[in-house]
Amino acid sequence: MTAPTVSSLSQLGDAFARALDARDARFDGVFFVGITTTRIYCRPVCPSRISFRSHRRFFGSAAAAEREGFRPCLRCRPELAPGFAPVDAVPRLAFAAARLIAAGALNGHSVTDLARNLGVSERHLRRAVERELGVSPLALAQTHRLLLAKRLLADTTLSVTRIAYASGFQSLRRFNAAFRAQYRMAPKALGRAPQRESAGEFLRLTLAYRPPFAWGVLAGFLAHDAIAGVETTEGLRYGRTVSIDGRRGVFFAQNATSPNKSVARRSEAAREHTHQSWRNHLIVDVSPSLVPALMPLLARLRQLFDLDSDPLTIDDHLTQGGLGAFVARTPGIRLPGAFDGFEVAMRVILHGRLRCTIGVGTVPNTNDAASRVTRALGEPIETGVPGLSHLAPSAPRIAEAGSKRLRALGVPASKADALVAVARLVEQGHLNLEPGSDVVATRRALMEIPGLGDQLATTIVMRALYWPDAFPVSSRAMARTAHGSGERASGTLSELWRPWRAYATLHLGLSNDPR
Numbered sequence: 001m002t003a004p005t006v007s008s009l010s011q012l013g014d015a016f017a018r019a020l021d022a023r024d025a026r027f028d029g030v031f032f033v034g035i036t037t038t039r040i041y042c043r044p045v046c047p048s049r050i051s052f053r054s055h056r057r058f059f060g061s062a063a064a065a066e067r068e069g070f071r072p073c074l075r076c077r078p079e080l081a082p083g084f085a086p087v088d089a090v091p092r093l094a095f096a097a098a099r100l101i102a103a104g105a106l107n108g109h110s111v112t113d114l115a116r117n118l119g120v121s122e123r124h125l126r127r128a129v130e131r132e133l134g135v136s137p138l139a140l141a142q143t144h145r146l147l148l149a150k151r152l153l154a155d156t157t158l159s160v161t162r163i164a165y166a167s168g169f170q171s172l173r174r175f176n177a178a179f180r181a182q183y184r185m186a187p188k189a190l191g192r193a194p195q196r197e198s199a200g201e202f203l204r205l206t207l208a209y210r211p212p213f214a215w216g217v218l219a220g221f222l223a224h225d226a227i228a229g230v231e232t233t234e235g236l237r238y239g240r241t242v243s244i245d246g247r248r249g250v251f252f253a254q255n256a257t258s259p260n261k262s263v264a265r266r267s268e269a270a271r272e273h274t275h276q277s278w279r280n281h282l283i284v285d286v287s288p289s290l291v292p293a294l295m296p297l298l299a300r301l302r303q304l305f306d307l308d309s310d311p312l313t314i315d316d317h318l319t320q321g322g323l324g325a326f327v328a329r330t331p332g333i334r335l336p337g338a339f340d341g342f343e344v345a346m347r348v349i350l351h352g353r354l355r356c357t358i359g360v361g362t363v364p365n366t367n368d369a370a371s372r373v374t375r376a377l378g379e380p381i382e383t384g385v386p387g388l389s390h391l392a393p394s395a396p397r398i399a400e401a402g403s404k405r406l407r408a409l410g411v412p413a414s415k416a417d418a419l420v421a422v423a424r425l426v427e428q429g430h431l432n433l434e435p436g437s438d439v440v441a442t443r444r445a446l447m448e449i450p451g452l453g454d455q456l457a458t459t460i461v462m463r464a465l466y467w468p469d470a471f472p473v474s475s476r477a478m479a480r481t482a483h484g485s486g487e488r489a490s491g492t493l494s495e496l497w498r499p500w501r502a503y504a505t506l507h508l509g510l511s512n513d514p515r
Contacts, residue, residue, distance in 0.1 A: 016058045020044045025280070026312050028210060029082035032059045034070040041065035046076035063143035064134040071183045072150065074190075079147035080281070082208045082308060093118065094132035096436030097125060098140065104295035106141035107168035118436075145169060146182055148295060153190050156203055158291065160187055166294045202285040206256070207298070209307045211280045212332030215255040217510065218305065221336040225347060226364035228371040229378065229390040233364075241381055241388050242339060244296055248391070249287035250383050251297070253305065256281050282307070287383070303435060303466050306334035314468075314500045318507065321496035326507035333506050341433025341464035342426050343392040346370065348459050349419045349452070350411065372409045377401055398423035418451035433464040462502045471501035 019027040027044045034041040034057040041059065042048065059065040062078045072078045096118060105114050114137065115125040129137050149167035152158055158166070164175035179187050216236060223233040231240040239252035257279050282305065290297055302308055311332040319327050338344040350369040364387075365371060377397045378390035398406075398419060406416035425431035431445055439461055446457035455472040462470035471494050497504040 016044075017053055017056070020056070021050060023050075026210065028280075029208070030310075032062055032065050032078060032081075033057070034059060034065050034068065039070050040073050041070035041078060042073040043076040043078055043081050046073055048073065048075055059134075061133055061135070061140075061143075062147060063140045066143050066146075066182060067135050067139055072147065077151070077154070079151045080206065080208050082210050092436060093120065093125070093128045097129050097137060098133060099299065099435055101137060101141045102144050102295070103299035104144075104168050106137065107145070107295065108170055111137050141168075142178065142182070144295070146179060148298075149175065149179065149187070150183075150190070151205075152294075153187055155205065158203070162291060163187075166291050168295050202252075202287055203291060205284050205286065205298070206281040207253075207284055207301060207305070207307055208281045209305075210310055210312070212311055213255065213257075213280070214330050214332045214334065215257075215282075217330055217506075218334045218336060223364075225336070225351060227347060227374050227392060228364035228368075229374050229388070230392050231364060232385070232387040239385070239388065240339070241383060241391050242290065242297070243379075243381075243391050244290070244300070245293040247290050247293040248381055249289040250385055250388050251287065251290065251301070252285045253282050253301070256283050300339050303337040304339050306337055306466075309334060309468070314503050317500060318497055318504055321504070322493075323497070323504060323507055326504075326510075330507065330510055333503055333510070335466070335468065335502055335506070336463060337466055338433075338464045340392065342395045342423065344463045345422050345426075345433055345460045346373075346393065346398070346419060348456055348463070349415055349422070352456070369409070369411050369415070373398075373406065373411065376405075376409055395423040395426040399427045414451040418449050421449045422446070422452075433460070435464075435466040437465055439465055439467050439470075462505075468502045469499045471497075471505055 016027070016031050016033070019031075020033055023045055025045050029043070032041050032043060035051050036055050036057060037051070041062070057065075057068070057070075059068070059070075062072065062081075065078075066072075097114065100114060100117070105117075111125065112122050115122040118125060120128075126136060129135070129140065133140060135143070145168040149163050149169075152163045152166060153160070156163075160175075161172050164172045167175070169175040169178070176187065179185070219233065219236045219238055222231070222238050226233060229241075231238070233239075237252055237254040239250060241250050242248070284301060286294070286297065311334075315327045315331055318324075347370050350373070374390050374393060377393040379397075380389060381391055383389065401420075403413070403416040403420045406419065407413055411419070422431065425445065426433060431442065433442070442465060443457050443461045446452050446460055447454065452460075458470050458472040461467050473494070494501050494504065
């Protein structure tokens, strides 16, 4: 099911009512239900007693429910629900704006600033967001801030002041006033036990997803693509260094469910009961230095781990397109996304195509080209964690170093030239490797760079732009695996897999991995 727009909610009411009565975990995050008698809104998996149908109102987003005066349920906690995927019928502008707002674009900035960054008028941006999401950009931003604050109040020992600023509020007074106005209660009413923060202690958060989730496969992608000094893996636990909004630190992520459950068969995932749905999340440990940048950090993590996808819908579609055997072998596969677009371009150029395998905690190769470049051009960072010592090189650093320096580090001339060309385009603002960018124009610009063919350019677009329909038509391996006779046959067959051809690509590549 695709994400509902305001205009479609009335038509989907009966379907939502059936899903709510069944407490179907597959609809978690797809819609929210407001109870008119209590003025509380919930997730469809809420364990509270189901209300009469006449007392329900359905909303396509938490922001839409709060705009109508409903406050979030303290039991099911709407702020933990999985979000919408970018392919869920949200037009590009509304999706790009929503993504930036979720990452804190309106924290201390105006809608005018956001519209200017997106290259549209403020009026056009407001109309697009309100038409597709049912709320104004400012209301959407306020909902994100308040839900993050509520989450931190309930799950952490951070002080109220730190929570206010970490949630994007510009002052404690504004935070208290907004919280009281929106939820009709003070932050302290959530029943927090007074606890003292421990210096240097990692902050633990959870990131929800829709099951099934082949975490072992995703961990394997990231492990085999890891850059020594920047990333580390321990079993199925993934960690890396980050720099975001001037804040530096590290995070670690692991699945809350067992490895066997994360790759369980679709039939079992489809029968998930409500109380099991609470285990469908990643556990993320964040260093204290990153707390002021939590909003953009969490947004990037959802992209990196592809947490907003709807695996049951994608798997069903690919099964109908003839990939049933592949889907049954690895249900719930996710796209390895990007924490930083240029960084992904660098590793794709230096490492080649994305390698598909099952996660086994592979140790990063300390002598590959990307690791050598990182040691020489990446900024050192003190983390206190063995194996995490550098930030990935930025586009300005690579552009300044030039091809000659990269060749001296052992990078082949063609790859060195291509990487520097991409770095200069990014630095000059001519190439935007972020979700929401024009996919066709970005791929065309990459293809014009000598040394970047269809396969590498498509892989960069898939990961950096978070594009689920990317498909390397020229890949001979894809054509062979799909039983085609060449590019034309592979391209024709792939039409059956739209708009999720990138997931089909991962399934086909993974099929070459012997288990």
